[in-house]
Amino acid sequence: DLSEGSDSPGADDSSAAADNGPVSISGQSFPEAALVAAMYDELLTNAGYDTDVKLVDTRDAYMATFPDSIDVVPEYVGGIVNFLNSRENGAKAQPFTAGDGAELATQGADLLDGAKITLLDQSAATDTNAFFVTKDYSESEGVTKLSDLKGKSVVLAAAPDCEGRLDCEGGLSDKYGIDITKVLPLGYASDQTYQSVIKGEAQLGETSTTDGTLESQGLVVLEDDMQIQPAQNLVPAVSSAFLEQHPDVADVLNGLMAALTTEDLTELNGEVAVDRKTPEEVAHSYLESAGLL
Amino acid sequence: MTVVTDAWDYLTTASSWTGEDGMLHLMEQQLLLTITALLVAMLVGLPIALWLGHIGRGGLLAINISNIGRAVPTFALLALLVVADWPGTREFGPYGRAGLATIIALTLFALPPIITSANVAIREVSPAVRQAADGMGMTGGQKFWRVELPLAAALVMSGVRLALVQVWATATIAALVAGPGLGRVITDGFYRTNYGKGIAGAIVVAVVALVLEALAAFAQRRLDPVPREPSPKRHRGMSVTRPMVAEETDTVGH
Amino acid sequence: MDATSSTGAQRATVPMIRLSGVGKTYDDGTVAVQELDLEIERGELVCLVGPSGCGKSTTLKMINRLIEPTTGTIEIDGDDVTHQDPVKLRRSIGYVIQQVGLFPHQKILANVMTVPLLYGESKSVARERARELLDLVGLDPATYADRYPHQLSGGQQQRVGVARALAANPPVLLMDEPFGAVDPVVRTRLQDEFLRLQDEVGVTVVFVTHDIDEAVRLGDRVAVFASGGRLAQFDTPARVLGRPSDEFVAEFVGSTSGLRRLTVTPLDPAHIEPLDGVRTGDLAATVGTDISLGEALAVLLREDRGVVGVRDGTQFVGVLTPNGVHRALRAALAEMATEG
Amino acid sequence: MDATSSTGAQRATVPMIRLSGVGKTYDDGTVAVQELDLEIERGELVCLVGPSGCGKSTTLKMINRLIEPTTGTIEIDGDDVTHQDPVKLRRSIGYVIQQVGLFPHQKILANVMTVPLLYGESKSVARERARELLDLVGLDPATYADRYPHQLSGGQQQRVGVARALAANPPVLLMDEPFGAVDPVVRTRLQDEFLRLQDEVGVTVVFVTHDIDEAVRLGDRVAVFASGGRLAQFDTPARVLGRPSDEFVAEFVGSTSGLRRLTVTPLDPAHIEPLDGVRTGDLAATVGTDISLGEALAVLLREDRGVVGVRDGTQFVGVLTPNGVHRALRAALAEMATEG
Amino acid sequence: MTLLAAAVTAADAPSCYSRLTNEWFCWQYVQDRRTELVDATVEHLQITVIAIVVSVLIAFPLALLARRIPRIEALILGLATAVYTIPSLALLPLLVPFTDLSRTTVVIGLSLYALTILVRSILEGLRSVPDEVRESATGLGYGATRRLFRVELPLALPVMMAGLRVATVSTVALTTVGTIVSYGGLGNLISDGVQTNFRAELMTASIICVALAVVLDLLIVGSQWLLTPWTHGRSART
């Protein structure tokens, strides 16, 4: 029952399809990325590829060998473009901030070309940074959007790379005029970040817009009313060379991108995070219900 | 290799060192953390190990247990402690966020080398010397304080020295729970694609480790009550173990 | 007061050390000592000899309770040692260990001072005493006091061990092969010094050695152990050499025991010839009346005159010639014969 | 072929071991050996004696190049050892180390087999040889072959060390205090066995000891070292005892050297009295003609009859009485006097 | 079927490992994720063992070199210590450009870390060989190499094995950092457990980690016992 269970549900079908050779997929190991990677895995297996998935803690890790020995990465448009930007132009380079995915992709086209990476179709599903407070705080202070925090002193619990970034601490301070007294580098949408805000150590926390667990924890997301977040549409990043040899990969993945919505993503994330289903399980049932298999 | 020049730039920029998040302050924090954890480990581990060595029983068991304890990844242990209700992430005096949890994790990490070498050190005091002490009517306490401990001091210190360097190097993981120390520089660097900074942090950690090692080696030499010409037989290294074969073969035939 | 005086009264009759039915079987079943009875008088020097592994060290260590006997009782000065606090007991017993066992982390002087300091002597008194003792064992304090044990040769270390054991003026001294690592010249000197010392101090000594020559030379009585911790003979050196109690002892004291006997037979005035005709100037060598026949013979054989002067104090009492030695030998033989 | 035959021709004249002007100064400035000249003949057994630290071990180790001399040359069989491959050299020289040095991880048999195997002997040959040798040194192979060194007593270990050194039938054997850890009874037996063995095998032996008795008993010649590695005297045992070359040697051989001399003076037929009137049945003990005066005296003194039979093979040749011993002593004295 | 059953139980009452209950010890978790746990354990074991083997293979020549040339001993030991102090967080990413996201990367890192302990213990082991044994081997005509392999190494075994035990146990723990490059064995689970506050996962993986260390430790102790028959039953003597 293992093969039809969690592990690689598509394995049975692959024998039927053509043998398209190996493909290596990498990505970050946080639940949503793992989930999308699992979808890629199953789809590509189904399409006759021999897949190899490597999930790592940080983007740096796989970017060191992508696109050399990594072929496909489930990416976020803003994430990849800004990463290439700071790698190319130094840590202090001005980041791209466009709120529209297509625009961002255009802005980063040179960087992508230079890196020999091709972005496939972007999905409507997007997962940007979002900032939250506790319900109690929101009610007592009358805060529902980020600009309500203007002039207030808060401690921010966020990803380790938050400080100074325009889509994070930098933008909050400069654009919104929030007085951020301290940044606790506790992780992006991590439990530590939630706990820190819930316990009152921090007032403001960083999470993802697709995290379905906030409400059950008594937390509310504040609206990004001044648009400091660059677009973070889901997008498959593929090695240009690989794509040339295997153009069919684009069709396979673009189908998925077309189907996915932010709501889907939120719900699926919840299944992983709350019910502790494995990303593979969740991916499989989603792909089936979406008719992608 | 721009990372190398980046690292050099970072190291040679004054602002990297000064201020609340400067490396000097972080270094100070990490030293505090390291030394506290080491002291606690000594307070806990030495009495047990020395006593077991003195009575000559149970030492092997203590060594084995503490050694197996090493198999718990320090990071996992820290995570467990931070996630748990106690000690959790609470601020702890000058140690900052999750200070208590970090100290506990590092202390447990420091215990095995301290326990092992302290125990072996006492047990290795030559039986002849021990018997001479008994024979002249020393009490257990006198024998321990006047004979066993001074003779064991250098080897005990070598365990402490090993623990010191290892704890220092490992203390960087405090950064993973937003704790204090130079780990922050490293994670910052690597999480923000600023390899130069990350490497600079790693270099500073390594250099301080070597300095600590040298200081501890000096202390170890000072503690050795028997001044002797440097001989290859003596222990200089960060040794966990100690040759016992020679002693054993000597005792044959009595 | 009462207790003291009653002990005082006993003094005359009670042996200093008495072992009755003492046995020791180690945990692994090795029988190291069997049913041992031994009485050692006050001020006596008793040597335990025997082949390696026969239980000499074990016996010694049972006396100061470093090893607990499995059977029997041991009394010191009439008191059963098992009822005494071992720490106190050991402070009243000097102990020279077979493996020397100096404290490697203390200088020589500090090593010797250890015991007086344990007794609560002041530092200056302890230091004075330690210097005296180093002198006594032939180590110049000026040269050696400030060295560490590893800077001394094996023989010198052993001497420090003896000094350390004597430091507390203990009434009883246990010595486990204390001169084992010393070359013969130094050993002979140490033995002489030690005999003089013991005479002076009057300490009761139990002395372990595996060298029968040493035992015969030093011991007031000699206890010969056989393998397995059996006491084969316990008697004066002369009788152990002359009348071995059994085959084992005979073999152990060796085929040349006759010669050894010479070393324990005193020079008898009966064998000295009158000085007539001999001018003292003719005598290349003289010996005292207190030396043994063996020593006299040695001098005689080394001299090419065939005659050696005998002196009592400063006064010449006669000469010893090979004839005299011959007579002495015959006398010794005769004595043995009557003993037999 | 040429080389071999020329060596063969030299054999008669070239000493087996020759040290010329050999000196050793350690790195720290300690002068262990000074200007040492020593020639050791083929088949000779030479004992090096001297106080502890006088350079005996150093001298021995220079012969097999475990230590390189700082000055002088050492030849074995006419070849300068410094021009030889040390590993090959050592295989032709048996070496018994002061601290025994058995391989703790190998069983006794394997320890003895080591050297034949190094030579490339087959396992079965090596095993056979090792068994023979264990027998030779008095260790029953059936009992001891399969034990580890630590399961043997100190004395037994030393014997294994000797067996191991002999295993390759080396023409030269260096022995560093090989019987040090053995009690006197066993030591005497080992010495006897070893003398017999050396006689049989004809090996050239350099034997270090600090026991002058042992040196005198074993050595064809004795080299007495003084502190600082000075060779004080190199002569036959009798002359070393009888004519010490200086004060130092005199002291070292000890005050009882006269008695020791007895042990090296053969029993002279001149001192034996005829058998007249004595019935062999009356003789409680008999001795052979090949024993030393000392041994004869020892038997005589132990016997209560005052007379002991002397036998040559199975034939009685006379009796020895105290008078005879007396004459023998005088003769020994006279001999010394003429030598002097 | 399995899926369905899991879904049903999830609907009825949250399993003991769902985020709502989030218990430390949860047998259900072990059953449901058995494959994942087994795979992670196997990977962990492989990486650890390979790293140790590689490290031993490097440590030996280094130690022998250090012994032959005393002057570079301090250098080698110093370098080994320096490597040890480089945080794994920095070391592994630095290796990735050369060795990819691969097992090799982790193995290299771990081998370097284990080197410190191993080089030292090999040196100490060789030093523990009694001088007289070494001298007698030389005196009997052993060449340097033969003496090393026949006499010194066997006698150094007890001390070297003690070092190997420490190195192995530490490496078991250290293997978890391989998660940085996706080859962390149980470390992947631990890291996930930490990130998602998955207590059962964190606890179970940690326990397996310790169990793995115990097993390896026992194996080493056992093989040491077999390899050093001469040490048996000699401790009782004084």
Ligand SMILES: Nc1ncnc2c1ncn2[C@@H]1O[C@H](COP(=O)(O)OP(=O)(O)OP(=O)(O)O)[C@@H](O)[C@H]1O
């Ligand atoms: N702790 C022990 N356990 C078992 N047997 C022991 C122990 N200590 C000594 N023995 C054995 O008891 C016997 C007597 O030992 P002891 O040390 O008294 O001998 P010894 O006469 O002093 O010998 P040596 O002359 O070699 O010093 C020996 O056979 C020895 O092996």
Ligand SMILES: Nc1ncnc2c1ncn2[C@@H]1O[C@H](COP(=O)(O)OP(=O)(O)OP(=O)(O)O)[C@@H](O)[C@H]1O
């Ligand atoms: N490696 C060394 N470095 C410096 N001095 C040494 C060294 N080895 C020996 N010596 C010194 O050289 C002298 C001769 O030593 P050696 O070992 O030859 O003496 P020995 O005659 O064999 O003495 P023993 O009877 O004690 O064995 C001693 O004074 C010793 O301290």
Ligand SMILES: [Mg+2]
């Ligand atoms: Mg003894």
Ligand SMILES: [Mg+2]
């Ligand atoms: Mg020597």
